[in-house]
Amino acid sequence: MTPEHLTGLKRPALPGLPAVPGEDLAGVDESTWLDVIHKMDEVYSQLVADEVALEEKNAQLEQSQRFIFSLLEAMSDVLAACNSAGEIEETNAALCELVGRDERALRGSPLTRLMADEASAARIRQVLDTPALxxxxxxxxxxxxxxxxxxxxxDFNGTPRFDASGRRVGMVFVGRPMGELKRAYHQLREAHEALKRTQQQLLHSEKMASLGRLVAGVAHELNNPISFVLGNVHALGRYGERLRTYLGAIHAGAAPVAxxxxxxxxxxxxxxxxxxSLMEGTLEGAQRTADIVNGLKRFSAKDRGEIAPVDLNGVIERAIHWVQKGTAPAFTVHWQPGPPCHAMGNAGQLLQVLMNLVQNAYDAAAARVQDGSGATTPTLWIDGQCDGPLARLTFRDxxxxxxxxxLSRLFDPFFTTKPVGKGTGLGLSISYGIVEQHGGRLLAGNHAEGGAEFVLELPRCADPTPATAA
Structure with a gap:
């Protein structure tokens, strides 16, 4: 814009002052007008930038609002935001659905009106009236x-709501209907009870399997003395008939020749x-039977929790004896009892553990013999160390x-490598638990020369006197 263009221009009206008609602005130079136009451009640009920023802020605010509303709608817990008077200012779909009223009907109404009884309403009022919450x-x-x-x-969790100055302006109540939780808890309890019953049945099954092996050995062990006693009793019966006949003839006064x-x-x-000899044999058989029964009584303290010093040498010999007499007659066991070694525990439970280890060793070795990939005779080596605070027993087949x-699953419940019907998968798991209850450890691995190796460690106790030994 040139000075010639400015000729005849009038001064623009200033704020509060009317324009002067026909006033000549020829005295205003070009730089002044350029500054005015530049300032107008700056103001306009700033107005445009502020408008864009305002629109972005509005968009962000709207997005945040939609996000908050989506959270409220997605909540499965019921929510009620109340003012200081206990009137509902905001709620969510879960509460509306639960009470069967829409948000507009709930907004502005007291929260206490939704309560089922006066006691619940009184609890809500007490929370609202507690200033030091x-x-x-x-x-x-x-x-x-x-x-x-x-x-x-x-169950409502009532949390105070504060404004920007830190003044309490209301409460937010968030809660979950407990009916669903109670039903879920009831179902969980029923499932737990069913699991406990199943576990008890399986434990009983494993005990019966162990008892079956023990009974087989007992039956074989009792067969000989009982058969011997039975044969002697029959002989004594026949002898008694003869003596009765002979004495009858004597009492009848028969002739000496007759x-x-x-x-x-x-x-x-x-x-x-x-x-x-008949009487001696009968007494010996009866005594042998009595010894077997007494031995069973010493090692049958199951489920009674009797804790006493246990002779591990005796338990090992008894476990080998019952397994060999029961299910594994063709089983070679290399075991040499060492010095007396006692551990504090339950004799019946430790016998169950050792019988399980011996039986498993026979089953593994016998399976290899049957498929022709191993030796001709199932064999087990047992080594005992009783030095220091621990008694250590090693079983290698x-x-x-x-x-x-x-290896990592060997002691897991129900895990077994035996064919179906040959094992419950609980023997080693139960044995592991028994050993842990006795403060010991049961380890498994493979021996360098082949075969499985189990190591049983138990805390030792002082050797008892003969009168108190197990």
Whole structure:
């Protein structure tokens, strides 16, 4: 714009002053007008920038509002934001659905009107009237009236709401209807009870399997003395008939010649000579049976929790004896009892552990013998060390060993590598638990020369006197 262009221009009206008609602005130079135009451009640009920023802020605010509303709608817990008078200012879909009223009907109404009884309303009022309520809030148990008019227990967490100056302006109540949780808890409890019953049945099954092995050994062990006693009793019965016949002839006054013939015919002299051995054999068989029963009584303290010093040498010998007599007659066990070694524990439970280890060793070695990949005789080596505070027993068999992928699962319940019907998968798991209860450890691995190796460690105790030894 040139000075010629400025000729004839009038001074623009200033704020508060009217323009002077026909006033000549020829005295205003070009730089002044350029500054004015530049300032106008700056103001306009600033107005445009402020408008853009305002629109962005509005968009962000709208997005934040939609986000908050989406959170409120997605909440499964019921929510009610109240003012200081307890009137609902904001709620969510979960509460509306529970009480069967829309948000507009709830907004502005007292929260206490949603309660099912006066006691619940009184608890809400008490929370609202507590001025020193902590920022962490408090939990109040109330009952709401749902859309069907039924009482619904709800645990409300009431938290105070503050304004920018830190003044308390209301409360926020967030809660979850407990009916669903109670049903879930009831189902969980039923499932737990069913699991406990199943576990007890499985434990009983494993105990019965162990008992079956023990009974097989006991039956074989008792068979010989009982058969011997039974045979002797039959012989004694026949001898008694002969003696009754001979004494009857004597009492009848038979002639000496007739008595001598009857004595020879009934073999009375042989009978009298055989009676001591028959009586001695019968007593020996009865004593052997009594010893077996007493041995069973010493090692049958199951489920009674009897804790006493236990002779580990005796328990090992008894476990080997019952397994060999029961299910593994062709089983070679290399075991040499060492010095007396005692551990504090339950004799019956430790016998169950050792029988399980011996039986598993036989099963593994026998399976390898049957498929022709191993030796001709299942064999077990047992080594005992009783030095220091621990008693250490090592069991090594000549079976195929333990696969690497099975080592970490060996003591898991229900895990077994035996065919279906041959094992419950609980033997080693139960044994592991028993050893832990005794303060010991049960370890498994493979021996360098082949076969599986189990190591049992138990805390030692002082050797008891003979009168108190197990």
């Amino acid at each position: 902590q920022r962490g809030g408090t939990v109040v148990e109330v009952e709401l009236r749902d859309a069907q008019g039924q009482r619904v227990p709800v 008595l001598a013939e009857l004595r020879r015919k009934l073999r009375i002299d042989h009978l009298l000579a055989d009676l001591p 000549n079976g195929p060993g333990i696969a690497d992928e099975h």
